[in-house]
Amino acid sequence: MTAEQLIYIMLLLPVLGAVGIAIVGRIENIQEAVTLATAVGLLVAVLALLEVVLAGGRPATGKFEIIQGVELYFAAEPLGMLFACVASSLWIINSIYSIGYMRGNNEPRQTSFYVCFAVAIAGAMGVSMAGNLFTLFLFYEILTLSTYPLVTHKGTDEARAGGRLYLLLLLGTSMALLLPAIIWTGVIAGTMDFVPGGILSGKISGVFVAVLLGLYMFGIGKAALMPVHFWLPAAMVAPTPVSALLHAVAVVKAGVFTVVKVIIYVFGYEFLASALDFNWLVYVAGFTIIAASLVALQQDNLKRRLAYSTVSQLSYVVMATAILAPISIMGAVLHIAAHAFGKITLFFAAGSIYTAAHKTEISQLNGIGRKMPWTMGAFAIAAISMIGLPPTAGFMSKWYMLMGAIQVEHYFAIGVIILSTLLNAGYFMPIVYNAFFKQPDSKKGKHDDHGEAPMPIVIALTATAIGTVLLFFFSGVPLELAQQVVGK
Amino acid sequence: MIEAQLPALQVIIPLFGAVLTALVRHDKASWGIALIVSLMMPVISFALLQQVLATETGIISYALGGWAPPLGIEYRIDLANAFILLLVSVMGALVMAYAPRSVTAEIGRDRASWFYTMYLLCLTGLLGIAITGDAFNIFVFLEVSSLATYVLIALGKDKRAVLSAYQYLIIGTIGATFYVIGIGLLYVMTGTLNLADIANRIGNIEQTRTVLAALAFLTVGISLKLALFPLHVWLPNAYAYAPSVATAFLASTATKVAVYLLLRIFFSVFGVALVFNTLPVSEILLTLSVAAMFGASIVAVFQSNVKRMLAYSSVAQIGYITLGIALANQTGLTGGIVHLFNHALIKGALFLSLGCLVYRMGIVKIEDMSGIGRRMPYTMAAFTVAGLSLIGVPGTVGFVSKWYLAQGAFENGLWWLVAAIMLSSLIAVVYIGRVIEVAYFRDVTAKPITPNRVPLEMLGVTWLLAAATIYFGIDTELTAGMASKAAEILLAGPK
Numbered sequence: 001m002t003a004e005q006l007i008y009i010m011l012l013l014p015v016l017g018a019v020g021i022a023i024v025g026r027i028e029n030i031q032e033a034v035t036l037a038t039a040v041g042l043l044v045a046v047l048a049l050l051e052v053v054l055a056g057g058r059p060a061t062g063k064f065e066i067i068q069g070v071e072l073y074f075a076a077e078p079l080g081m082l083f084a085c086v087a088s089s090l091w092i093i094n095s096i097y098s099i100g101y102m103r104g105n106n107e108p109r110q111t112s113f114y115v116c117f118a119v120a121i122a123g124a125m126g127v128s129m130a131g132n133l134f135t136l137f138l139f140y141e142i143l144t145l146s147t148y149p150l151v152t153h154k155g156t157d158e159a160r161a162g163g164r165l166y167l168l169l170l171l172g173t174s175m176a177l178l179l180p181a182i183i184w185t186g187v188i189a190g191t192m193d194f195v196p197g198g199i200l201s202g203k204i205s206g207v208f209v210a211v212l213l214g215l216y217m218f219g220i221g222k223a224a225l226m227p228v229h230f231w232l233p234a235a236m237v238a239p240t241p242v243s244a245l246l247h248a249v250a251v252v253k254a255g256v257f258t259v260v261k262v263i264i265y266v267f268g269y270e271f272l273a274s275a276l277d278f279n280w281l282v283y284v285a286g287f288t289i290i291a292a293s294l295v296a297l298q299q300d301n302l303k304r305r306l307a308y309s310t311v312s313q314l315s316y317v318v319m320a321t322a323i324l325a326p327i328s329i330m331g332a333v334l335h336i337a338a339h340a341f342g343k344i345t346l347f348f349a350a351g352s353i354y355t356a357a358h359k360t361e362i363s364q365l366n367g368i369g370r371k372m373p374w375t376m377g378a379f380a381i382a383a384i385s386m387i388g389l390p391p392t393a394g395f396m397s398k399w400y401m402l403m404g405a406i407q408v409e410h411y412f413a414i415g416v417i418i419l420s421t422l423l424n425a426g427y428f429m430p431i432v433y434n435a436f437f438k439q440p441d442s443k444k445g446k447h448d449d450h451g452e453a454p455m456p457i458v459i460a461l462t463a464t465a466i467g468t469v470l471l472f473f474f475s476g477v478p479l480e481l482a483q484q485v486v487g488k
Numbered sequence: 489m490i491e492a493q494l495p496a497l498q499v500i501i502p503l504f505g506a507v508l509t510a511l512v513r514h515d516k517a518s519w520g521i522a523l524i525v526s527l528m529m530p531v532i533s534f535a536l537l538q539q540v541l542a543t544e545t546g547i548i549s550y551a552l553g554g555w556a557p558p559l560g561i562e563y564r565i566d567l568a569n570a571f572i573l574l575l576v577s578v579m580g581a582l583v584m585a586y587a588p589r590s591v592t593a594e595i596g597r598d599r600a601s602w603f604y605t606m607y608l609l610c611l612t613g614l615l616g617i618a619i620t621g622d623a624f625n626i627f628v629f630l631e632v633s634s635l636a637t638y639v640l641i642a643l644g645k646d647k648r649a650v651l652s653a654y655q656y657l658i659i660g661t662i663g664a665t666f667y668v669i670g671i672g673l674l675y676v677m678t679g680t681l682n683l684a685d686i687a688n689r690i691g692n693i694e695q696t697r698t699v700l701a702a703l704a705f706l707t708v709g710i711s712l713k714l715a716l717f718p719l720h721v722w723l724p725n726a727y728a729y730a731p732s733v734a735t736a737f738l739a740s741t742a743t744k745v746a747v748y749l750l751l752r753i754f755f756s757v758f759g760v761a762l763v764f765n766t767l768p769v770s771e772i773l774l775t776l777s778v779a780a781m782f783g784a785s786i787v788a789v790f791q792s793n794v795k796r797m798l799a800y801s802s803v804a805q806i807g808y809i810t811l812g813i814a815l816a817n818q819t820g821l822t823g824g825i826v827h828l829f830n831h832a833l834i835k836g837a838l839f840l841s842l843g844c845l846v847y848r849m850g851i852v853k854i855e856d857m858s859g860i861g862r863r864m865p866y867t868m869a870a871f872t873v874a875g876l877s878l879i880g881v882p883g884t885v886g887f888v889s890k891w892y893l894a895q896g897a898f899e900n901g902l903w904w905l906v907a908a909i910m911l912s913s914l915i916a917v918v919y920i921g922r923v924i925e926v927a928y929f930r931d932v933t934a935k936p937i938t939p940n941r942v943p944l945e946m947l948g949v950t951w952l953l954a955a956a957t958i959y960f961g962i963d964t965e966l967t968a969g970m971a972s973k974a975a976e977i978l979l980a981g982p983k
Contacts (some may be wrong), residue, residue, distance in 0.1 A: 067891055067964055068972075138882040145881065155929045163929070164921070171917055175880070176910045180894065183906070187898050 198268020328404020
């Protein structure tokens with residue numbers, strides 16, 4: 001099988017899976033089996049392609065012209081490969097988790113849930129393999145549209161309101177800002193392909209560089225740069241596996257992935273460093289990191305705190321890329337993977353607590369670690385990764401970011417990273433401490449005689465927690481990919 | 489040779505069909521005649537298109553009755569109107585395949601036959617406007633189609649349909665009168681009614697006040713017919729209360745033919761230099777188009793009748809088409825013309841899926857649609873797909889149109905216009921989103937009014953159009969390719 005065919009398989013497999021799920025729908029066991037089989041098949045295809053890319057291959061295919069000069073074009077490169085690996089491997093674990101969660105909570109409309117999920121994965125694969133801006137935009141929008149029914153899944157007023165905000169903000173920013181930026185790029189550069197070193201060098205100058213960068217950065221609403229971050233906390237009403245999809249597997253990752261991709265392959269970081277008079281992006285991202293952490297500190301709802309933590313962590317990726325130093329960009333690339341594994345563990349834990357104990361607020365979690373040791377143990381490991389301590393993946397990515405910032409002597413960025421590390425510790429550590437060392441409230445609740453969550457949930461969150469640690473010890477592949485991205 | 493007579497057959501066959509249905513006066517037989525006629529039309533217009541492509545000049549000239557132009561009536565077909573003929577005839581064929589049970593259910597057996605008569609007359613008129621190269625002949629066909637349209641609207645079940653038809657009758661007559669005044673002035677100045685001939689003779693006198701007045705009368709008259717904001721007031725009620733089949737047909741053809749007429753008058757008679765360079769037509773049209781895109785879209789958000797909502801959306805979408813004309817560059821005009829086609833597909837699919845809802849549930853109000861997506865999944869899926877196209881999601885026809893328009897705006901250096909195009913399509917997200925949300929994320933409440941499921945032919949045609957909005961969003965060679973060539977011909981001006 002050629003590498004080009006592998007790309008098509010990656011795109012088609014989740015779609016076929018979605019069709020399969022829709023056909024066998026209503027028979028729970030088979031529908032879940034189809035989901036899992038598709039997810040495993042996808043990972044196999046991704047890993048096969050990974051081998052090609054690691055060996056230096058850059059398979060590309062497509063070039064179907066849609067509008068004059070606008071082509072559907074797919075090309076595998078290291079950054080997209082990393083995103084595809086993260087999304088496809090986490091889809092398997094997330095599917096296992098979903099089985100436990102959806103059954104445990106008797107969620108309605110499970111068929112449409114699994115179908116939309118598979119379509120969203122197809123969207124993520126398309127984003128990761130996009131060879132030009134148009135293709136990326138196409139799949140970016142498919143991802144938005146296919147996740148909207150998932151966010152609104154519960155059908156309550158709150159879910160509908162959250163879904164509305166989600167759709168309007170993501171479609172709105174992408175249509176009003178990102179699309180004009182893409183058309184603008186196409187008109188001045190004469191191409192929309194992703195090329196190492198960028199396509200804009202010499203085509204644009206002065207204040208227009210900053211304007212175009214702004215259109216891209218705020219147009220990519222999925223990266224949740226303040227002030228276009230509101231959709232992320234609002235989308236918290238979704239069932240937990242959906243939150244995991246949004247925060248770890250596909251949606252926000254597609255956002256920061258696109259940010260990195262645009263800066264590296266459209267602008268070219270060297271061109272941007274020379275052409276941008278004032279690098280405003282570092283400051284906006286830095287502000288987002290700190291502000292979102294401060295907001296997270298005040299949230300009592302666990303999922304909301306995690307949501308603001310995500311807003312903050314995403315801006316790490318944006319800021320590290322915006323520093324425009326190769327080493328910090330490597331850190332940004334690594335952080336896409338590191339944050340994915342850490343944050344999915346945290347959400348899995350939150351969902352596990354909700355399923356077993358029906359608790360959603362942090363103040364209710366005193367002493368829960370003794371009843372749910374696996375859940376809270378995994379939560380602790382993931383929290384350590386969020387803070388950026390060894391031996392977890394988060395340490396590695398933060399290390400590179402800091403190195404890059406020091407190398408170019410960007411004191412603002414250094415300060416932001418240090419301060420936010422303290423803030424991260426400030427809003428994660430008390431949860432872990434109280435869960436294990438505080439006495440539970442004496443008042444007896446209805447659901448207090450619970451143990452661990454259902455088995456699939458525990459398996460899933462343990463797996464991702466282990467993944468967080470393994471990424472620290474066996475960082476060869478992501479590191480190699482990150483190196484290939486910056487070409488050093 | 490029959491091939492040589494095709495231009496005449498394109499108009500004569502539906503005219504005879506109309507007479508025949510009026511004589512037969514039997515609902516099923518009339519439908520049969522209307523269907524056969526409607527199925528012949530695309531064959532003829534496709535053959536005409538092939539002929540146009542085969543000729544060296546790119547123009548077929550047909551002397552009606554053997555009277556040579558400019559004295560006789562000339563049917564004159566180039567790529568621009570071949571495209572329109574194909575659009576109108578294909579939409580007619582699809583709508584007729586969909587029609588029988590919907591028409592019987594909404595209009596009743598006894599009057600169904602008249603519906604088909606009026607439909608065929610309307611089709612005759614629309615095809616006639618598109619095919620003829622004679623200014624007065626256009627007026628005749630304009631009246632034929634308009635009069636038939638008034639009746640089609642008045643056949644609606646709701647009592648307000650009659651009032652809407654009357655309203656349209658008055659405004660439509662004003663429009664036609666303006667048109668005929670404009671033509672009269674041109675006749676006085678040039679002594680001819682043949683469009684190509686007028687274009688030839690207008691050169692030396694184009695700055696005279698009479699010619700400019702003629703242009704003004706023609707522009708306003710045609711703008712009334714194509715529902716250019718703020719001359720659109722007849723349209724929302726007409727579309728809302730007409731029978732579903734009539735709405736779908738009119739929405740995807742009538743305004744489109746009027747837009748074609750405007751293109752013809754602007755580009756092939758008066759020429760780009762006069763209309764866009766000397767006069768501020770571009771500025772006026774641009775302003776009105778943007779006002780339509782925002783104004784009508786915002787009004788659409790607040791409608792509770794979904795048919796009315798889509799009608800206001802049509803006014804907004806016509807704004808996109810006229811925007812392409814106002815840009816008057818190759819890319820922008822291509823965008824306008826391709827949107828003519830794309831919007832016909834989209835609105836056809838949307839109104840036909842509403843027709844399915846009316847047939848089975850008897851509802852058009854948004855609040856009654858609660859949970860309808862689960863009760864009628866196939867119908868609402870088609871609505872959703874077409875709705876996404878209307879919004880302009882990539883991979884759909886709406887995106888193709890907007891891409892061309894935005895690029896055309898960029899080329900003219902109109903930055904703010906790019907933003908306006910994108911922002912106005914966000915309003916479409918809101919009004920389509922309202923329907924989707926109610927249909928899918930609320931509990932089922934509505935009760936069917938008929939035990940029958942939606943007939944296969946209704947669902948099939950709706951789905952065919954919905955699928956076409958995706959297909960032509962990916963394979964744009966036919967649509968955008970033709971639009972681009974048509975734009976080239978139009979911009980080149982009168983020959």
